[in-house]
Amino acid sequence: MNFFENFRIALRALTANKLRSGLTMLGIIIGVAAVVALMAVGKGATSGITSQVEGLGTNVITVSTARFFREAGSTTQTLFYADYETIEEEVGSLAKTTPYFQIQASVVNGDRQADYSVTGVTSNFASVNAYTVSRGRFITQQDNLGEARVAVIGSQTSQDLFAGLNPLGRDIQINGISFSVVGVLASKGTSGFSSQDDVVLIPLETGYSRLFGGRAFSGGRRTLSGITLSALDAEQVDSIIAKVEYTLRREHSLTLRDDLGFSVTSQSQMLSTLSSITGTLTALLGAIAAISLLVGGIGIMNITLVSVRERTREIGLRKAVGARRNIILAQFLVETLTLSILGGLLGTLLGVAIAWVVSLSGLIAATVTVDTVLLAFSSAALVGLFFGIYPAYQAAGLRPIEALRYE
Amino acid sequence: MIEVENLKKIYRLGDSKVRALDGVSLQIQDGEMVAIVGPSGSGKSTLMAILGCLDTPTKGTYRMDGQAMEKLSDNQLAMIRSRKIGFVFQQFNLLPRTSALENVMLPLSYNGVKGKTRQEKAQSALEIVGLSDRSRHHPNQLSGGEQQRVAIARALVNEPSLLLADEPTGNLDTHTGADIIRIFQNLNRERGQTVVYVTHDSFIARHTNRIIKIEDGKIVGDEKVENPIEAGMPRLDDVLAPAHRDEGKAGQVL
Secondary structure (H helix, E strand, O other): OOHHHHHHHHHHHHHOOHHHHHHHHHHHHHHHHHHHHHHHHHHHHHHHHHHHHHHOOOOEEEEEOOOOOOOOOOOOOOOEHHHHHHHHHHHOOOEEEEEEEEEEEEEEEOOEEEEEEEEEEOOOHHHHOOOOEEEEOOOOHHHHHOOOOEEEEOHHHHHHHHOOOOOOOOEEEEOOEEEEEEEEEOOOOOOOOOOOOOEEEEEHHHHHHHHOHHHHEEOOEEEOOEEEEEEOOHHHHHHHHHHHHHHHHHHOOOOOOOOOOOEEEEHHHHHHHHHHHHHHHHHHHHHHHHHHHHHHHHHHHHHHHHHHHHOHHHHHHHHHOOOOHHHHHHHHHHHHHHHHHHHHHHHHHHHHHHHHHHHHHOOOOOOOOHHHHHHHHHHHHHHHHHHHHHHHHHHHOOOHHHHHHOO | OEEEEEEEEEEEEOOEEEEEEEEEEEEEOOOOEEEEEOOOOOOHHHHHHHHOOOOOOOEEEEEEOOEEOOOOOHHHHHHHHHHHEEEEOOOOOOOOOOOHHHHHHHHHHHOOOOHHHHHHHHHHHHHHOOOHHHOOOOHHHOOHHHHHHHHHHHHHOOOOOEEEEEOOOOOOOHHHHHHHHHHHHHHHHHHOOEEEEEEOOHHHHOOOOEEEEEEOOEEEEEEEOOOOOOOOOOOHHHHHOOOOOOOOOOOOOO
């Protein structure tokens, strides 16, 4: 009695009751498909967010008043333009630095109107944030010195406001003030929550004098939304963060015990925070899917118990003609394993198909990885084994004389 | 050779004890054809189960070919069943959706006989019962008598020391039943096959060479049959009042 023979017996038993076997397998199919599809969606979302954060540019450090995560009781400090100047003095040899001030504003071109983040920037904003200009030019030092009313827009903004027409030289109204479009940024690619392509950039000085109004000033001093730094050497990122934090404490008269009130984060810190969040999310999705796999397993156990009951006389006969305990045990285990492995295969195919459809819909680029498939597949097999053992033991333990007389 | 000494089998039903076998002793020599006769509930099926190593006695000893059976483990008993005993049941007990040949091959597969030898042995067992041309048929394509002959081939295929038949004609009409009895007689006479034939019917019992009567778990008679009836001879009561006994009873697969 080898495995192949057992497998043939199993197939014969399963095909004898096709509808029942199919329905039992459906439980496993749905479970495995759910695991594969949900994990793929989770991983797709993770890699989407990761690639977006990476798109910010390598070696990037952001200083901002807004924290990514606010701890309870933390105080918020105001970031001044003067802080930027001090930081530039302290770490300017190690990193390119660029200040910005951001508001939400209504942007109008003719009858097209939308709300955008409008950011006041300096000329090195593009290089620090790894933006490139696809058409026209970027904001220059000259624009800032002359407080020129010019704007550089993102590729998505250009699409929204100009619908494919050439925006260069055209005017847009930002909060009712007219700006001339001088450049369009190349697309950085969008995936995940917020796009980096629906931006509107203007000269920082122009913003202070014409657009931002009183909210950009605190006690008569210019404030900033944030400062972006791009380390020249990736090795230096941590020491730059330390220097920036030290500078900010000094400038704002904060001791080491005081809460800093600013967030100084590197891209890699943000990345690890984000990936731990999405990792948890993926695990959660997988766990929910695993529950349906568990339910499928219970279905297998249920139907195998019924099958043992129905085939009691067959089991009795097999024992009467010399089948040992372990042979009967193996026969039923092979049956449940066949169900679960076949279900695992079909479920994997279905899961991949679902992931493919989700990707086609453009919501999330679901990525099916080999380890997801292996995980789903092996857990299906484990479920079959686990839930098959009890019924198989029942069958193997039947006394032949009683089994033969069973009606 | 089978030696049974003071065999007892006691079942517990709630608080009461049922003595299915109450001190049975007997010997069966190789090459005998013995009928065990008794009404239902007499303990003859229990005796058959113990002789067939399907069950173990509560007390007493059972030796087959000199080997003690009463203390063997389940797996050892399974091995004895596979090598030394062939069963034929009233209800045929063939596996459905499985060809006659594969049904006959089943005991060989549990006995470790491989591929080609397995097929050849099964085919020659089917030849003995005259069914070699039906080897590819499934049980539902065979008549009751043919199904029982497949079952006999299955019992023979491991060349058992003991062939145990439990009311093998119970589900067959008289004519077909006679054919089956003839097969047992031929096996016994031509091949020296030891046969133990359990029945409640004393007419069928007189086809054998020895009748052991059992009642209430005890042997109440053990006699030689001087002139065994040849299979196919009519019953006396059938001659007087030819009624269609036992006809049309359907066979059963599992």
